[in-house]
Amino acid sequence: MRSSDRVYLAPVDHLRAVAAVLVVLYHGCQLLSARIEGRAFSPAGDWLYSANPAATLVFEGHTGVALFMVLSGFILTVGAHGRPVRYGRFLTNRLLRVYPLYLVIAVLGTATQVTLPGFADLLRILTFTTPSQPYGGVFWTLCVELQFYLLFPLLHRLLTDHGPGALLRLLAAVALLRALVWFSSPAAEPHTAALYLGLAGRIDQFLLGMAAAWVYLHHRDRLRARWLPPAALALALGALWAFNQLHGFVSDSPAKLVWSTVEGTVWALVVVAWVARPAGGGGDGSGGGGGVISRTAARLGEISYSLYLTHFMVLTVICEYGWVPRALPPVWGAFLTTLVVALPVTVAVSFLTYHAVELPFLRLRRPYRGAPDGPPGAGPEAAPGAGPGVARETPRPRQREGHRGR
Numbered sequence: 001m002r003s004s005d006r007v008y009l010a011p012v013d014h015l016r017a018v019a020a021v022l023v024v025l026y027h028g029c030q031l032l033s034a035r036i037e038g039r040a041f042s043p044a045g046d047w048l049y050s051a052n053p054a055a056t057l058v059f060e061g062h063t064g065v066a067l068f069m070v071l072s073g074f075i076l077t078v079g080a081h082g083r084p085v086r087y088g089r090f091l092t093n094r095l096l097r098v099y100p101l102y103l104v105i106a107v108l109g110t111a112t113q114v115t116l117p118g119f120a121d122l123l124r125i126l127t128f129t130t131p132s133q134p135y136g137g138v139f140w141t142l143c144v145e146l147q148f149y150l151l152f153p154l155l156h157r158l159l160t161d162h163g164p165g166a167l168l169r170l171l172a173a174v175a176l177l178r179a180l181v182w183f184s185s186p187a188a189e190p191h192t193a194a195l196y197l198g199l200a201g202r203i204d205q206f207l208l209g210m211a212a213a214w215v216y217l218h219h220r221d222r223l224r225a226r227w228l229p230p231a232a233l234a235l236a237l238g239a240l241w242a243f244n245q246l247h248g249f250v251s252d253s254p255a256k257l258v259w260s261t262v263e264g265t266v267w268a269l270v271v272v273a274w275v276a277r278p279a280g281g282g283g284d285g286s287g288g289g290g291g292v293i294s295r296t297a298a299r300l301g302e303i304s305y306s307l308y309l310t311h312f313m314v315l316t317v318i319c320e321y322g323w324v325p326r327a328l329p330p331v332w333g334a335f336l337t338t339l340v341v342a343l344p345v346t347v348a349v350s351f352l353t354y355h356a357v358e359l360p361f362l363r364l365r366r367p368y369r370g371a372p373d374g375p376p377g378a379g380p381e382a383a384p385g386a387g388p389g390v391a392r393e394t395p396r397p398r399q400r401e402g403h404r405g406r
Contacts, residue, residue: 010294011275012075013301019064019071020304023138024311024346026061028338033330035319047250048331053237056244058335063240063263065141066205068308070267072145073209074216074275076152077159081217083369084160085153090368094149098142098305100361101353102128105309109135135312140197147199148206155210164214171207171261174200179257192256201257205264212268216276223276232273236266306350306358314346 029048034041048059057063106125110117112134117125128143158166178200182192195201216223239262243249248256300307315338318324323341325333 009075009078009275010298011277012071012271013298013304014294015067015071015271015274016301016304017297019067020300020307021343022057022061022064022067023308024061024343025058025335025338026064027137027311028315028342029058029061029331029334031315031319032324032334032337032342035322036324036326036330036333044250047247049244049247051245053241056241057237060240060244060249062249063236063267066202066260066263067267067270068141068304069145069148069202069205070209070212070264070271072148073152073206073211074213074268074271077156077210077213078217080156080369081213082160082372084371085156086368086370087153089366090153091149093365093368094146096361096365098145101306101309101357102139102142104353104357105135105313106139134316135309137312138308144197144199144202148203151203151206155207159210159214164211167207167211171204174203175258175261179254182254182257192252195257196260201260204261205267208261208264208268209271212272216272220276223272224278226278228273229270229277232266232269236270239263239266300347303347303350303354306353307346310349310353311342311346314342314349318342 030041030043030046033048034046048055050056050059103125110121110125128139128146155167155170158170178195181200182195192201243259243263246253246255248259318337318341324337327333328336
């Protein structure tokens with residue numbers, strides 16, 4: 001089942017694991033802290049704030065979605081480097097990646113409703129618009145991801161023919177048009193949510209992920225300084241801390257229009273610095289020298305999609321049956337319950353859903369790349385700046401890892 005389309009980089013799975021865990025902790029702290037106080041969470045009035053940067057990383061853990069979107073642009077671009085993309089086969093592979101588990105969760109969610117689902121409910125499920133059910137709070141991101149997939153072959157061609165400058169110009173145009181839409185809104189107090197939660201507000205992060213992949217492929221040898229990953233992470237933490245202090249998520253300030261770009265930029269820096277770090281730290285794709293922590297993180301990254309889709313179910317059960325400590329302050333009780341109970345249970349559930357639902361369909365994917373555009377060796381196997389070749393430097397240690405790549 002190995003395929004050149006599915007480039008495997010263990011550091012990418014490390015970051016997927018981080019993104020998934022952040023989202024689980026974020027939702028757990030929000031939902032369970034309110035549950036401990038005997039009420040439902042209200043974003044407008046109950047958003048969590050802290051002067052501690054580590055705490056704000058959790059309280060603004062929705063940023064895991066931005067990291068996922070940057071990673072999508074990054075790994076798809078690395079995998080398609082130097083080859084044209086066969087549009088139909090690429091989209092088929094993407095649907096095999098996201099649809100099966102989504103349909104299982106969405107259909108099960110309709111069973112929680114009192115009335116039987118009708119045709120309109122089925123149509124909403126097929127188009128990812130099922131927010132009324134208890135597990136649908138994360139489905140909007142899948143809708144945006146699918147739009148990324150529709151655009152990727154065209155964006156990849158643009159990057160191949162005109163370089164990263166074309167993507168950056170497109171990003172600047174989108175940012176300008178987004179601002180014009182907001183300022184020209186007929187509403188007295190226009191909201192940023194529709195822009196921030198849709199393609200118009202998130203395309204920045206996918207484009208920045210693609211640009212980061214171009215930097216990685218062409219300038220990898222220049223990015224091996226060991227100080228780069230901690231510096232990039234510190235920059236991301238600083239940005240999230242500032243966003244939290246300014247009450248950014250619940251704010252409708254015009255400054256929020258540029259947040260998706262800022263958020264995407266800091267995570268793109270983290271991604272390229274982490275993946276390109278020296279071989280001794282796992283930058284060769286071997287996963288940090290094959291250590292236990294690296295392998296564990298890679299396995300979590302492997303099941304990160306299941307983690308993302310199933311964690312709401314686990315948190316809903318915990319909220320429903322009140323398995324929360326009341327002797328601690330609400331936020332601390334919520335954090336510990338999420339870390340000690342919700343996260344391990346979600347990992348166990350996700351391990352099952354990955355192997356029972358996701359993996360059988362992942363095995364149906366077929367190569368979607370055409371013949372190389374340039375001379376032999378122009379593909380990712382001999383990417384510029386990659387030394388003797390990415391294929392030799394990023395081996396897939398075991399056959400099962402052929403399913404991991406995006």
